[in-house]
Amino acid sequence: MELKVLDHPLVAHKLTHLRDENTKSPTFRALVDELVTLLAYEATRHVRVQPVEITTPVAPTVGVELADPKPIVVPILRAGLGMLSGMTRLVPTAEVGFVGMVRDEETLEPFTYAERLPRDLSGRQCFVLDPMLATGGSLGGCVKFLAERRANDVTCLCLLAAPEGIERFRQLVDGLKIETTLVVAAVDERLNEHGYIIPGLGDAGDRLYGVID
Numbered sequence: 001m002e003l004k005v006l007d008h009p010l011v012a013h014k015l016t017h018l019r020d021e022n023t024k025s026p027t028f029r030a031l032v033d034e035l036v037t038l039l040a041y042e043a044t045r046h047v048r049v050q051p052v053e054i055t056t057p058v059a060p061t062v063g064v065e066l067a068d069p070k071p072i073v074v075p076i077l078r079a080g081l082g083m084l085s086g087m088t089r090l091v092p093t094a095e096v097g098f099v100g101m102v103r104d105e106e107t108l109e110p111f112t113y114a115e116r117l118p119r120d121l122s123g124r125q126c127f128v129l130d131p132m133l134a135t136g137g138s139l140g141g142c143v144k145f146l147a148e149r150r151a152n153d154v155t156c157l158c159l160l161a162a163p164e165g166i167e168r169f170r171q172l173v174d175g176l177k178i179e180t181t182l183v184v185a186a187v188d189e190r191l192n193e194h195g196y197i198i199p200g201l202g203d204a205g206d207r208l209y210g211v212i213d
């Protein structure tokens with residue numbers, strides 16, 4: 001697995017406001033959207049393109065366009081949904097699949113409550129969206145679903161990751177033997193005893209969409 005950590009002052013600035021407990025949902029959503037654009041720029045560096053002939057007002061030329069089959073973007077519900085519009089703005093012809101997961105806050109294991117993915121993902125570039133990689137159970141579970149559908153080229157975009165989660169995720173995907181890239185805006189210090197990222201930003205889903213008990 002290849003790990004890329006964004007190192008950019010604008011990213012650090014936006015993350016600081018995102019983390020702040022005084023930042024309310026509308027601003028939080030806008031910041032997630034802006035940060036995804038920056039993450040997506042790095043994550044799509046190797047998106048497949050094919051040549052296309054066009055004519056400018058003064059000359060014919062050969063450019064490129066996104067290759068077929070088109071990439072598939074997979075937000076992990078709920079929080080990953082907050083990253084979807086930023087991603088599809090950059091890759092407008094991508095298709096979208098959905099995985100719904102919620103972590104059991106006692107066991108810290110993910111429970112999958114929804115799944116809507118193409119049956120065959122072989123040859124497709126897959127981009128998984130989830131702002132938080134804490135223990136790594138949710139992201140790992142999602143990539144397992146993709147691998148079961150024969151995906152072999154997966155890039156995950158996360159805002160914050162804990163070192164423990166990155167390591168667990170690395171072991172899982174290396175075992176699955178699929179080409180995986182993880183692009184994160186920042187790697188935080190650690191997990192606390194409740195499996196929350198420290199310093200983190202709290203519960204990303206709750207901050208985007210409100211607290212569900």
Ligand SMILES: O=P(O)(O)OC[C@H]1O[C@H](OP(=O)(O)OP(=O)(O)O)[C@H](O)[C@@H]1O
Binds near residue numbers: 077
């Ligand atoms: O790495 P993990 O330990 O699995 O934790 C990370 C997961 O927790 C959050 O989702 P949550 O379960 O809170 O669901 P939500 O998006 O509906 O809030 C987050 O968006 C990840 O999916």
Ligand SMILES: O=c1cc[nH]c(=O)[nH]1
Binds near residue numbers: 079196197204205
């Ligand atoms: O810090 C964390 C850990 C899991 N899920 C979140 O939303 N935040």
Ligand SMILES: [Mg+2]
Binds near residue numbers: 079203204205206
């Ligand atoms: Mg949540």
